Amino acid sequence: MSKLLRGAFVIGRRDFSATVLSKTFLFFLLGPMFPLMFGGIFGGIGASVASQREKPVVAVVASQSDFDALSAARMRLTDAIDDGKLVGLIRFAPEPDAAAQQKRLLATSNPPIQAVLTGIPAHPSLTGAIHPDGTTARQLQLMLATADVAPAPAPRMDVTPTDSTSGSLSKDRSITGQIGQMILFFLTLLLSTMLLSQLVEEKSNKIVEVVAAAVPIESLFVGKLFAMLAASILGLLVWTAAGAAVIASLKQGGLGALPPPAMGWPGFLGLTVIYFAMNYLLLGAVFLTIGAQASTVREVQTLSMPVTFAQVVIFGFAATSAVSPDSGASLAAMIFPLSSPLAMVARAAQSPDLWPHVAAIAWQALWVAVILRLGARLFRKTVLKSGPGLKWWRLGRT
């Protein structure tokens, strides 16, 4: 065992140094910045375009007094509904040829007119590219209903705010669990692709024979896996610190202002890191095994697609535990080794019990060992063309 660990340490140290000290690691650290940056840029451009673009309005052909009554009704609605979400109104004085005026208004693009409202207040008629039961028609109906009615004084309602209710907490924690799963999923997706190409590099450098002659082949797997884990945890720490700083600067109260998980933030973040490690080790061991079978970058690319799909399926399976934590599917996701870390992150957000996590981590660690051993044997069998035939019932004895 000590030979295995010593070999794994030497390989892991080399891989970690080679990864972290390379210029490309800076791009790895900056990786999450790019979607945010592009999101910000294109979001800004989109918002700018949207603000420059005039919203379609309804042309109201009516006298000034009738229009004022309708406008006042609209104003009252803005107390409860955001102004931007209410249909805009613009008045036009009635002309002798009502039909010609309506036709001309509908063809006007400045301002862009969505529909023409005529005949208020007695016989309102709406003409335009709208659905009879659509939002615009319904909003106008509501405005017309209250336009000529004086608003009755509403009884004063006392409002007592509380931190949270069980209903809101359950929803918030579900959201926290889903966010945790998403982060784990995307991180693992990113890393597994990198890991797939790791052994190809080793094989194309022909160094694998030197390593295989010097240390047990399991050392190669364990060393590579943990080196990548260490590098990614370094990245995770950098991203977490940067993320916390951004949240603290944007949102008063920092993390405390986000929906709190059932375990509390320290426990939840600690378990997230552990489950990230387990998720990465489990899937990483599988991908390392697959990557070991590939000889070229092209083969790695071919293998990447089914691997990515497999991850998406596993993510979808694990997501059930965030949506319905007590369902049978959720329990199955927590037990199935490859989805267990993702499912348990959601549980950490929703339940304060610690013992299921201890059991789950032990269960996942067992599977990491099994997959690593299987992977090493497969590597020996298919790449080094060595060793006896693979028989799963003999794995425990070798």
Add this chain to the structure above:
Amino acid sequence: MLRQAQHERFEGPAAVEATDLVKDFGETRAVDGVSLSVPSGSIYGLLGPNGAGKTTTLRMLLGIIDPSSGTRHVLGHTRPIDAASEVGYLPEERGLYPAMHARDAIAFMGALRGLPLREGRRRADELLKEHGLGDWAKKPIRNLSKGMAQTVQLLGTIIHKPRLIVLDEPFSGLDAINQARLEERIRGEARNGATVIFSTHVIAHAERLCERIAIIAKGKVAFEGRVDEARSRLRPIVRLRTRTSEGPWRAAIPADARQEGDHLVFELPATGPEPLLRALLDGGAGIEALAIERPGLHDAFVAIAGEAAAVEMIQKEPEQ
């Protein structure tokens, strides 16, 4: 003139012992019952054409692959991995990380064998200086020439001062100067007590370096023993030039003698040189030149492994 290997007596247990090693890859039998005994402190050559099973045999001895059947002992261990810290291995397909500095690559290979990294770097600096690569110690491998990179890998093979050094085709790809340096390095390691096993398809290297050889052909050991034993399987060669081409002396010349230019070339008859000389003198041959040569390892190889294997080796052999 070829420098002959010193023949010594080796005491103590064999550094490597293999008995009836067999390796099957699917339906193909790559190695078929190879048995070897490599004395401690010797330089041992594995000779054979490409595809003979040399590399597979070495990989089995080192534990990189497991034999289908048969046993092996490496430095007293039945599991080769248990002797890994005392073994150095240079594979046929050289491999180094291109971005790694030369000294770090050497130290890394030492660390794989249990040498502390700091000590490995110190020794790497010394060895690189000794080999004229001191200025390249902190340069990435990708900046080194092929010969330099091969030297770096060889230094990585011996950095931890192994008792057993296994080199698979170590001379391939090296120019004549680097080949000579490598030969000297191998002799130096053997002088320091290490056992060196190397495979080659270049007979001249084996002839110059090895005390013992194994000739492998089609997965089987065709010969295993000392180089002089291999040679002694053939009778000496006589090269004769005479003033007369015919006469009674011709009766003493074997029927299978061949004409090479103005020389007659034939194996020395089993009766030895004296009856031949007497027949030549008494028969009026008029001897102008007479040489009795010991057969080289190449001739022995042809006799042992077969003409086809020898032709294949010669085709792959670089100019010496």
